[in-house]
Amino acid sequence: MTERDGQGLEPILSIKHLTHTYGIGTPFCRSAVEDVSFDVMDGEFLGVIGHTGSGKSTLIQHLNGLLRPTSGQILLGGRDIWAEPKKIRDVRFQVGLVFQYPEYQLFEETVYKDIAFGPANMGKTGAELDRCVRESAKLVGIRDDQLEKSPFELSGGQKRRVALAGVIAMEPKVLVLDEPTAGLDPAGRENLMANIRDYHRNKHTTVVLVSHSMDEIARNVDRIVVLKSAHVLMSGTPREVFARGDELLSAGLDVPEVTRVAMALRRRGLPIDPAVYTVEELERALLAARKGGGAC
Numbered sequence: 001m002t003e004r005d006g007q008g009l010e011p012i013l014s015i016k017h018l019t020h021t022y023g024i025g026t027p028f029c030r031s032a033v034e035d036v037s038f039d040v041m042d043g044e045f046l047g048v049i050g051h052t053g054s055g056k057s058t059l060i061q062h063l064n065g066l067l068r069p070t071s072g073q074i075l076l077g078g079r080d081i082w083a084e085p086k087k088i089r090d091v092r093f094q095v096g097l098v099f100q101y102p103e104y105q106l107f108e109e110t111v112y113k114d115i116a117f118g119p120a121n122m123g124k125t126g127a128e129l130d131r132c133v134r135e136s137a138k139l140v141g142i143r144d145d146q147l148e149k150s151p152f153e154l155s156g157g158q159k160r161r162v163a164l165a166g167v168i169a170m171e172p173k174v175l176v177l178d179e180p181t182a183g184l185d186p187a188g189r190e191n192l193m194a195n196i197r198d199y200h201r202n203k204h205t206t207v208v209l210v211s212h213s214m215d216e217i218a219r220n221v222d223r224i225v226v227l228k229s230a231h232v233l234m235s236g237t238p239r240e241v242f243a244r245g246d247e248l249l250s251a252g253l254d255v256p257e258v259t260r261v262a263m264a265l266r267r268r269g270l271p272i273d274p275a276v277y278t279v280e281e282l283e284r285a286l287l288a289a290r291k292g293g294g295a296c
Contacts, residue, residue, distance in 0.1 A: 011039035011075075012174060012206050013063060013095070018072035020058050032058035034230040035072070040174065040208060045200050047217040047238075048210045050227030051252055056210050059227070060176050063208070064095035076173075093122055096172030100179040102163030103156065111137070111154070111162050112147040118170040136169035139202065140195045157188040161195065168199060174206045175199070181216065193220060218242070218256040218277040226253065243275035258282050 018036045023029045033055040040046050050056050061067040062074050065081050065088040074081050081091045099105070108114040112133055119132045137147060140161040146154070151162050160180070167175065180196065181189035197220060200207045211217050217224060217238070224241045226233045228251050234241060241248070245255045245263055255263070255277075262276040262285070272285045 012042040013040035014075040047221035054227040096167040103159035
């Protein structure tokens with residue numbers, strides 16, 4: 001989906017005036033998110049960014065009912081997920097959440113059994129269960145010959161893929177990823193994000209990516225929600241958000257490296273759009289400036 005494709009789509013998730021307060025009635029009372037509202041559109045790739053303590057982790061734990069709001073609502077397909085608390089388990093099958101360092105949650109004897117655990121608990125059996133396991137394994141780059149191995153024989157990046165496949169195998173409507181590339185080397189990060197992009201493209205599933213890496217967000221998402229101190233600071237397409245680079249930097253956040261270069265060139269007098277955030281865009285802007293006679 002491109003930056004324009006989200007127009008006209010219906011939200012699959014709506015966050016309405018969400019507040020979550022810890023320690024109510026104690027001296028340590030504080031709101032981790034406060035009056036947060038935004039929509040997640042069906043089929044989009046949404047990025048959520050913010051510094052440590054901005055409320056990112058608390059926010060995403062509300063999306064599938066792991067946390068219950070102090071006030072406000074989470075709507076899934078237009079319905080409050082807490083309208084019938086006894087059915088919250090069904091919500092967790094529809095909104096799959098992959099925590100940071102999910103490989104530490106692996107526990108089965110084989111990769112196959114670990115991936116099968118979630119869909120089996122949904123009641124899938126036989127050929128349907130086998131299809132879910134093998135399709136999800138293939139989507140994240142796990143080979144058939146690895147399925148009968150112990151997950152603990154695999155590398156860190158491969159274990160991460162097994163954990164991701166276990167959530168994908170439940171075929172959620174929304175996949176929420178909390179810092180999925182944390183702790184991986186550069187090649188491992190790019191390979192895993194390529195798997196996630198392929199999954200989003202092939203399955204047309206909504207993906208919510210939480211990351212502290214502006215470059216990772218810039219390269220992958222259609223739209224960004226920026227959190228600061230429990231509130232939404234801004235939201236929009238990558239171009240709209242990174243056009244406010246000075247505001248992001250003054251808020252203690254970062255911008256993609258390419259945007260930093262564009263901002264520096266503009267300060268030196270080159271007619272470069274400061275919202276540039278990909279190498280290809282910067283190259284085109286520099287060529288245009290050169291043809292236009294801009295100073296270097």
